[in-house]
Amino acid sequence: MQDMRLDGNAAAGDLEQIFAFEVTTAIGTCANCGAVGAVGGTNVYAQAPGIVVRCPACEGVLIRVAHDGDSRYWLEMTGVRSLEVRR
Amino acid sequence: MSRGFQGRRREEGDSGRVPPGQYLVDDFPVLSAGPTPHTPLEEWTFTISGEVAEPKTWTWEEFRALPSETITKDIHCVTKWSKLDTVWEGVSVDTLLAEVEHDAAYVVAFCDGGYTTNLPLEDVSDGKAWIAFGYDGEPLDPEHGGPARLLVPHLYFWKSAKWVRGLRLSDHDEPGFWEALGYHMYGDPWREQRYWGD
Amino acid sequence: MAGAAVLGRLTWQLCEVAELVEETPQVKTLVLGAPDWPGHRAGQHVDVRLTAEDGYQAQRSYSIASAPEEGRLALTVERLADGEVSPYLADVLVVGDKLELRGPIGGYFVWDGEEGGPVLLVGGGSGVVPLMAMARHHAALGNGTPMRLLYSAKRLDDVIYRKELEELAARGDGFEAFFTLTRDQPEGWQGFGRRVDRALLAKVGWPAADDPHAFVCGPTGFVEAVASALVESGLSPGRIKTERFGPTGG
Numbered sequence: 386m387q388d389m390r391l392d393g394n395a396a397a398g399d400l401e402q403i404f405a406f407e408v409t410t411a412i413g414t415c416a417n418c419g420a421v422g423a424v425g426g427t428n429v430y431a432q433a434p435g436i437v438v439r440c441p442a443c444e445g446v447l448i449r450v451a452h453d454g455d456s457r458y459w460l461e462m463t464g465v466r467s468l469e470v471r472r
Numbered sequence: 473m474s475r476g477f478q479g480r481r482r483e484e485g486d487s488g489r490v491p492p493g494q495y496l497v498d499d500f501p502v503l504s505a506g507p508t509p510h511t512p513l514e515e516w517t518f519t520i521s522g523e524v525a526e527p528k529t530w531t532w533e534e535f536r537a538l539p540s541e542t543i544t545k546d547i548h549c550v551t552k553w554s555k556l557d558t559v560w561e562g563v564s565v566d567t568l569l570a571e572v573e574h575d576a577a578y579v580v581a582f583c584d585g586g587y588t589t590n591l592p593l594e595d596v597s598d599g600k601a602w603i604a605f606g607y608d609g610e611p612l613d614p615e616h617g618g619p620a621r622l623l624v625p626h627l628y629f630w631k632s633a634k635w636v637r638g639l640r641l642s643d644h645d646e647p648g649f650w651e652a653l654g655y656h657m658y659g660d661p662w663r664e665q666r667y668w669g670d
Numbered sequence: 671m672a673g674a675a676v677l678g679r680l681t682w683q684l685c686e687v688a689e690l691v692e693e694t695p696q697v698k699t700l701v702l703g704a705p706d707w708p709g710h711r712a713g714q715h716v717d718v719r720l721t722a723e724d725g726y727q728a729q730r731s732y733s734i735a736s737a738p739e740e741g742r743l744a745l746t747v748e749r750l751a752d753g754e755v756s757p758y759l760a761d762v763l764v765v766g767d768k769l770e771l772r773g774p775i776g777g778y779f780v781w782d783g784e785e786g787g788p789v790l791l792v793g794g795g796s797g798v799v800p801l802m803a804m805a806r807h808h809a810a811l812g813n814g815t816p817m818r819l820l821y822s823a824k825r826l827d828d829v830i831y832r833k834e835l836e837e838l839a840a841r842g843d844g845f846e847a848f849f850t851l852t853r854d855q856p857e858g859w860q861g862f863g864r865r866v867d868r869a870l871l872a873k874v875g876w877p878a879a880d881d882p883h884a885f886v887c888g889p890t891g892f893v894e895a896v897a898s899a900l901v902e903s904g905l906s907p908g909r910i911k912t913e914r915f916g917p918t919g920g
Contacts, residue, residue: 387507388890388917394776395731395914398717401680401775409778425778425911430504434550434630434650437505444507446586451654453667459654474720474770476762479728480754495726552726 389432393425396436399450400424403458406470416466417445424448424468440464482553489546491661494554501553502615505649509584509614509635516619518568518603519638522580525573529638532619536605538563543602545625547632548661560623561606565596565639568603576641580648581622584635589648590657591624591631593641600626603636628659628666680772682719685743687767693746693830697796698760699735702743702769710734712807713780713800713885713913716745716773720755730755733799733887733913734774737806746830748796779913781885783807787844788816788876790884792866792896795823797888797915802831804885805838805845814844820874822866822892824853848874866892868899878904883911890914 393409400408409425420442427447428439435451447464462468482495490496513532521527530538540563548554580590595601604623605612612618617634624631630650651657656665664670689701712734719729736744749760763769781789781804789808791801798821808817823829829849839847850862850870862870876882884905886896893914901907 389502389504390507390890390894391914391916392779392912394715394779397775397777398680398731398772407777409776422908423778425776428507430506432501433503433505434655435505435653439506446506449653451650453654457654457667461653473723474758475767477720477722477728477758479720479722479726482726 387428389430391429391431393423393427393429393438395429395431396424396427396438396448396450399436399452399458400448402452403450403460406472410471412469413447414466414468415440415443415445415447416464418443419466435459489556490554491548492664494548494552494661497553497555500555500558500616501549501551503549503551504615504634505587506585511584511619511635513619517637518620520568520572520574520641521638522640522642523574523576524641528568528572530568535563535603535620538567540605541602542606545623547625547629550628550630550655550659550666554661559608560602560604561609562602562604562620562623564599565601565603565622566599568639569593569597572641574641576643578642578645579639580642580646581631581633581636581639583633583637587633587635587649589622589631589633590646590651591627592645592658595627596622596624596639600624626660628656628661630655631659680775682770682772684768684770687763687765687769688742690763690765694828696760696828697746697748697830699744699746700759700763700769701736702745702771704743704771707743708774710738710743710774711777711780711782712737712803714774714776714803715800716743716771716775718745718755718759719770719772720758721770728755731775733803735799735802735806737803737810739807739810746796746799746802779885779887779911781807781883783811783813783815785883786815788818788880788882790875790882790900791817791819792871792875792884792886792888792900793819793821794866794888794892794896795828796830797886797892797913798830800887800913801885802835805835805847808845809838809841809843812843816844816876817846818874818876819845819847820850820866820871821847822850822852822888825851826856826859866896866899868903871896871899872903875900875903878906881906881909883909885911885913887913888915890916 430437438448451459602623622633622636685702685704691699732745735746835847
């Protein structure tokens with residue numbers, strides 16, 4: 386059991402600083418295992434130097450966000466093969 | 473400013489032991505980028521590979537048979553907490569490096585769960601780094617990196633990679649997990665090297 | 671889409687504490703005045719940020735307890751014994767103090783009421799907070815969607831919103847509330863008295879054949895165990911939404 390594990394919601398605050406759309410309802414495909422699901426349904430590890438969003442099926446890294454506490458954000462999404470967004 | 477808010481018990485550093493921008497804490501916060509791995513000791517190995525004449529691997533028994541020492545060090549996390557006089561038990565990385573022939577300038581520490589971090593080789597040499605298996609007189613807890621973690625106290629603690637399984641030697645500096653995402657390639661707390669460009 | 675979920679950059683805004691309500695000895699509701707509040711959806715949360723005199727900052731997320739229809743922002747906070755932020759919110763804040771927050775956040779763990787039912791809400795401890803927003807929204811909508819709340823707490827004194835939940839359940843508008851007390855039960859207790867397990871979920875929840883929506887919220891361990899049990903009982907994983915609060919439960 387992983388006590389520190391949270392849901393996609395936990396990343397929503399920071400991700401919404403970067404994206405112009407509501408991220409947790411976007412549907413992602415995991416580049417590692419091919420699992421498809423809403424970003425809201427992922428496993429989030431937020432007690433770190435940054436936020437790590439992992440695939441609920443394989444725990445592969447989907448998205449990472451870091452913030453310097455000021456005006457810079459870093460976003461890495463190589464773990465997401467594609468993202469489907471509805472406006 | 474939030475009227476009356478103190479936050480966790482902390483003191484600012486003017487003692488000369490606390491780097492700029494850090495707060496002292498009494499507890500030992502757990503930070504994690506993923507699920508805690510649980511590799512059975514029978515399967516655990518430590519490997520030095522990469523730019524070496526011949527890679528070398530130790531099993532847990534072989535690793536624990538190596539000379540080890542108890543050291544007391546201050547540690548500093550990039551998320552601003554510092555903890556003084558932490559007591560660790562570990563094998564000096566010098567002991568491990570002595571068993572391989574190499575000419576490398578950099579290392580990447582790799583870990584269960586996929587975490588990596590990069591360092592200049594000289595920052596894990598000459599008594600500056602350990603593979604630590606004990607904390608505060610007990611076997612290192614899995615949530616703090618057990619069975620063994622890299623310990624490099626003179627740099628920000630994200631470089632002290634939890635669940636370490638080896639070092640890959642290289643002739644160039646290759647950014648690890650956080651270094652590729654905005655965190656400083658070197659990470660000297662005394663120069664407050666937290667992020668790119670610091 | 672009901673209730674404006676503001677897209678784009680979230681900004682930190684300063685709100686004023688308008689009212690403080692003691693729900694239980696460990697739990698307080700903060701009613702906040704937020705003049706530029708854009709409205710919210712049931713299930714969303716806000717991020718609260720506190721700043722000490724020396725500039726030190728701490729940030730935590732709190733679920734919104736009020737229904738969208740109430741036109742106000744209420745947060746219910748459980749005081750954690752060794753918490754850093756919750757003791758400040760529960761014990762130090764007084765009416766008139768300012769609180770910095772951003773939100774509303776989250777479009778996944780929300781119930782608008784248009785999706786149809788039946789709906790199963792399972793909450794552990796303070797995990798009941800976003801579910802309460804959903805229950806209050808259900809009452810305001812009045813469209814009769816079948817909705818059941820299974821609320822797990824240690825003791826009767828720990829049950830937040832008890833009176834209001836009983837009142838909502840008595841309305842006969844499709845909402846029912848079930849309580850399970852896991853540590854001890856008072857004499858004559860008519861509710862359940864054990865941890866939420868597959869059997870209890872089968873008793874209280876909807877059969878898989880009804881294809882219910884499920885919302886599970888509380889400490890991470892609780893949520894993961896309940897979500898697994900629901901999947902094992904045949905519910906479609908895509909219909910189960912979770913909000914894990916972490917080790918201590920928010």
